[in-house]
Amino acid sequence: MNLFEFCYGIIHWLVDLVNHLWYWLGDHLPRVFGDFFNWAGDLAVSHGNIALFAILAEAVIMFVIALVNVLNFIWIDRKWMGRMFDFYGPYYVGYRIGGWLQNLADGIKLFVKEIITPAKVDKLGFLIAPVILVSSSVLALSTIPFSPRFGVFTSDLDTGVPAGLLIAFAFFAIAPFSILIAGWSSNNKYTLIGGMRSAAQMMSYEIPLLLCVASVFLLSGSFGFLGVVNAQHDIWFVIPLFLGFIVFITCLAAEVEIQPFDLPEAEAELVEGWTTEYGGFRFGLFMMTSYLRGYVGGALATALFLGGWQGPSIIPDEFWFLIKAYLVFLIIEWMRWSNMRIRVDQILNIGWKRLMPLAMLNLLIAAAFKTMGWF
């Protein structure tokens, strides 16, 4: 039974429960109204509609899991960073669970802060930028299954979202657009420069990233998560495509704007980059989204290179997936906290002159493997 069937069953049961009322009303009311309620009940119980509601329920489940994951991520990041920095990290709020509640406390603090819209900003852009960023990241997340059973599916067949990886990357690539809007509409020189830097950086790192992904598609012969992960049953793609994995991780770091590549929000030179004018919960959304994107990146790397949910069946598949994603995230964070920030011309140089040829080489390697018939 996968998540779709589970949701379908629940929705079906709920609809049946309500339909009893409908049909009872249809029987007892005058004819005109009764027909209407009977018709509504029939409509609700039809297969397509229940499937639609089931997908919605799946999305809600995945979203809640994503939010909990973000809390976990921030907590892990802070603890990991703390030990690296020779201090404890969050400690007192939620003392018995290792300071886990600190994130909730911070979230509440951000939530109750006054939301300020500066006077001279472009209102529409300023309001819509966080919405786009958060929604695109959540949408990218929604396509990622934790296991063949647990994810957003559109039918009871175990196929997942068709071409789910493509959709995930498409949503993943919307972010520079919203960052540019945020930077431009804030009407501030720092945010403008930050937005511009972000756009330039993300555009240029998108290409090697997708080339690496293309090599995985080439080897696995599928655009969907299930196909890619199942193709790694014998050997994880990180072994034949090690070069691609390194390039992918590097590009991922640039995509989610973490430390060696966090030019758009370089706090030393551009105050807070494109988020300078945002405060309160909007800033909280941005911050949450950056961790969410970190998680999405880790999950994508897991699915593409590290064999997804495959592992010894001592623990369930879903946990294998999460553990791998967390590990990738931790390595990225490790890189983040031990490095400095590079300059904007150097980042473009590295992107175009180094990562791009390497990604091409990686694609050639993948093509060679495919031609040899090893995959």
Add this chain to the structure above:
Amino acid sequence: MVLTASKKKPSTLGFVLRPMRRTGAQVYSSLIAGKPNTVLYPYQKLDLPPTYRGKHTLDFKRCIGCSNCVQICPNDCMWMEKLEDPELGKIERPGVDLGRCLFCGFCVEICPTVAIHETVEFELADQDRSKLRLGPKELRDDKYADTVKEERQKRSLPVLDLSKCTGCEKCAGECPEMCIAMMPIEGVGKQKPEINLSKCTSCGKCVIVCSEKALTMTEVYESYFEMPEPKFILKNCTGCSACAKACPADCIYMMDMPGTEKVLKDGKKGKPKKRAVFVLEKCVGCGKCFRACKFESIEMAGVKR
């Protein structure tokens, strides 16, 4: 104008791994091998050295109310407060405004009797500014001064009681350092020993040799600062004893000064008048006598009236 070109070309990975090795070693030492370096402040506290300069305490019994601390305070955050103590009577003691205090420690250093101390207590914040104004009663801690090791040196000096002195020059002859000189008292026709304090080694021989018991040894704390000394002009003195009442260190006393007698009509001399006598060995340089004197008979350079 492009000067930004680096000497070495950037490599793709760079040496990202070396800093990561360093931080990884740190994670090992703070997570597995040991604990982080943090002191969890409100629950754990560091040991502070005894020299630490925190909140002040004041020993009422040692303090003589000389107001030297008030005068040296760079921020003018101390003041003298008159109060009545059941034990000590009418006294004058300093208070500290911690909101202005810069914790320089000069009040501790200048105190001639080591009555003010700075404790290691540093958590002094309050929501009310007026709570930071600590009067003498809040500062009072008569036991603290005995608990800490004294850094200031004590020195015993011979102190002259002029009323007993006969001017016999025995002490001057006995002093091994030759630091006692007999000086005539102006307008009296008598001489008294004057002691050069910078040479005195506190051997006490002059006290032993004095047949009239005019010299006694007194212990005085050595001062770190050069204080202004009062200069007494005898001919302006009227004997009102205001300075002797004002002096906190008991270094001025009134004495029937020979040579000041009024010549009566019958040619006899009347009773000698009272005049102030200074014991500069004990003087703390506060300038209170200078301020108290209304007849300009005391001069003190560098002190404001």
Add this chain to the structure above:
Amino acid sequence: MAERGKSTGRPEEGLERAPSRIGEDPEERVIRALLDGFPNTVTDFKKLRKGVLRAKIERRELYKACKLLKDSLGFEHLSMISAVEYDSGFELVYHIVSYQERLLLELVTTTPKDDPSVDSISSIWGGANWQERESYDLMGIKFNNHPKLERILLPKDYVYHPLRKDFKG
């Protein structure tokens, strides 16, 4: 001499001073050169301690003397410009340093109270630029030919010169 002045401060070569010939004591050399160049206007030569000289100069010759010090005597560094107000007038003290000879020259010049102005030496030493602005700002001394004589520490619309003795609060 000019050659030597230019070659000062070299990191490696300048380390070891060449064994000085008799009469080549750098302090005396500076005194001699200044007295030769400005026989009437340089007065009151004093050697305060080893390596520290003090001289007085009239203000009209200040620029030329500084030029001489920089170009041919090897004083590369202007350390400090301090303005002091006396009852008779203002006194400007220039502390000028020679890196190679380890010399410090206190060059004192005076200006009358009603016309506090001297020639700017910021074209000789670039480091004098801001210090002259500071002297102008706090003491109100005008420096002729200064590229940008504006207030630097105090607000632009401030009218007093607070380090003067007649400024109260």
Add this chain to the structure above:
Amino acid sequence: MAEMWINMGPQHPMTHGLWNLRIKVDGETIIDAEPEVGYLHRGIEKLCESKTYTQIIPIADRLCYGASLSWSHLYCVTVEDLLGLEVPPRAEYIRVAALEMQRIASHLMWLAAYAADLGAMIGFIYSMRDREVFIDLLQALSGSRITYNFPRFGGVAHDIPPNFERDSLRACDYMEKRLKEYEDLYEGSKVFMLRNEGVGLLKKEDAMNLGVTGPSLRASGVRYDLRKDMPYSVYQELDFEPATHKDGDCYARFKVRMDEMYESCKIIRQAVTKMPKGKWRTLAPRNAPEGTGLGRVEDPRGEGVMYVVGDGTDRPYRLKIRSPIFVTVSAAPKMLIGYKIADVVAIMGGLDMCIGESDR
């Protein structure tokens, strides 16, 4: 993008303190720069004219939060020159040890800010952690953590506490071990080298002409250290070598300061072991004679000079303070023009700005 002026400051993460750097950019390239200081002007020179000589010592501490001991020491040296006061040798050795600890602490604070500017919070945390060691030593010595109020005319305020020698030797060993570890973080990091090499070039002639002093001058290839070239305390009896570098870029400035920390460790070791017995404080006269006094010391940030005019009373007639950073920051446009916005933080961070002393 068109040319525009950007205000980096007065409230900006790059400016450690309150100052403003106006830069004119074309795209991301700087074509003009104009530093503005004065936001923290407290009028210390005027204030000193109404305080007695002794009362100014804690005020001189407040000139710089990073290296307050060296400023109060400079003030004491100046007044001792005016008074003609001899300092007992034990006091001089205590002073030298404390000064070098202060130099290490100040350099570590610079390193912390520099690393944070370049984006490595790890450097900030590590440097601040290791700075604590020396702050603790100075606290045991003087009784305070930031504003020590330790030197006095003709000596120091306290004798050294028990176990001070052992603790300082241990701290030096610890610091040298840590400095070796820092190599991994900084020079071992390609990213750091990318950001620093060839950035903010300051030629030797420019550095001397613009009055740049201290580590920045030595990084431009001029070997001039007041401790060595015009020794003022007991520095001539100690064996050390001022650090120089000939490149004149940000990396050279970084390297000079790192080498200076090694040298300071050496000096502390010698000063602590050579320290003679005897008096550590003398009685200073209350009134200064008429005349002038000049003090000139090697501050962690450059050449600190004070010039005091006495008029026979117990208050100075005039006290002029030369702040090294005030002059060095006026040379900033020379270093900035032609580089990118991101280089501003590397260049200005490499100068070790301290606004307290520069605005006075």
